[in-house]
Amino acid sequence: KAGVTQTPRYLIKTRGQQVTLSCSPISGHRSVSWYQQTPGQGLQFLFEYFSETQRNKGNFPGRFSGRQFSNSRSEMNVSTLELGDSALYLCASRWGSYKNNEQFFGPGTRLTVL
Amino acid sequence: AQSVTQLDSQVPVFEEAPVELRCNYSSSVSVYLFWYVQYPNQGLQLLLKYLSGSTLVKGINGFEAEFNKSQTSFHLRKPSVHISDTAEYFCAGRNFLNAGGTSYGKLTFGQGTILTVHP
Numbered sequence: 001k002a003g004v005t006q007t008p009r010y011l012i013k014t015r016g017q018q019v020t021l022s023c024s025p026i027s028g029h030r031s032v033s034w035y036q037q038t039p040g041q042g043l044q045f046l047f048e049y050f051s052e053t054q055r056n057k058g059n060f061p062g063r064f065s066g067r068q069f070s071n072s073r074s075e076m077n078v079s080t081l082e083l084g085d086s087a088l089y090l091c092a093s094r095w096g097s098y099k100n101n102e103q104f105f106g107p108g109t110r111l112t113v114l
Numbered sequence: 115a116q117s118v119t120q121l122d123s124q125v126p127v128f129e130e131a132p133v134e135l136r137c138n139y140s141s142s143v144s145v146y147l148f149w150y151v152q153y154p155n156q157g158l159q160l161l162l163k164y165l166s167g168s169t170l171v172k173g174i175n176g177f178e179a180e181f182n183k184s185q186t187s188f189h190l191r192k193p194s195v196h197i198s199d200t201a202e203y204f205c206a207g208r209n210f211l212n213a214g215g216t217s218y219g220k221l222t223f224g225q226g227t228i229l230t231v232h233p
Binding site: 004031033035042043044045048050055056058090092094097100102103104105106107108 | 146150155156157158159160163165204206218219220221222223224225226
């Protein structure tokens with residue numbers, strides 16, 4: 001079974017632009033979560049989608065948004081990019097919403113904002 | 115609110131020596147605990163998890179961890195490390211919300227411990 005895939009793997013943007021990152025979960029998984037990883041702040045939760053509904057959101061500004069499609073694929077969007085948005089963005093999927101459902105992480109998208 | 119603290123930012127060790135990576139958690143609700151490993155330019159891989167039951171949890175690659183409720187700790191151990199264990203390790207916790215067992219996917223991570231194994 002294929003793992004979580006994220007595209008693109010690397011991205012370079014300039015300040016003020018917007019960006020869309022994509023995540024394809026493991027087949028059959030209905031939950032997708034997004035995390036931002038930076039050297040200063042570590043790993044921080046962005047949001048989680050389950051069955052096309054946002055179920056939980058971290059403490060990030062409204063410039064960060066996401067959505068999930070009927071096939072469980074998810075996208076996150078960052079508008080009006082700032083230098084501080086440079087980070088590794090990780091996507092994780094799990095089968096359902098039960099407490100023992102394990103999360104599987106993708107390889108991440110490395111975003112550099114110049 | 116939940117927090118996870120990894121007590122060491124870097125741990126150097128020689129090959130074949132034992133290692134312990136320390137993790138403390140605080141939570142007012144029941145929590146599940148995990149250890150993940152991240153190799154350079156890769157995502158996170160689950161090493162092991164504590165959900166309930168036996169407090170000694172065995173994972174992949176010879177790692178194990180012990181859940182200690184009284185000390186609110188979940189330290190990761192390996193009796194003999196290899197060069198290939200050089201990586202960054204993250205402790206994480208997840209609250210579950212109700213007796214039915216559903217939970218959000220949100221994981222709260224520690225700041226990470228860089229394990230460097232020297233020959």
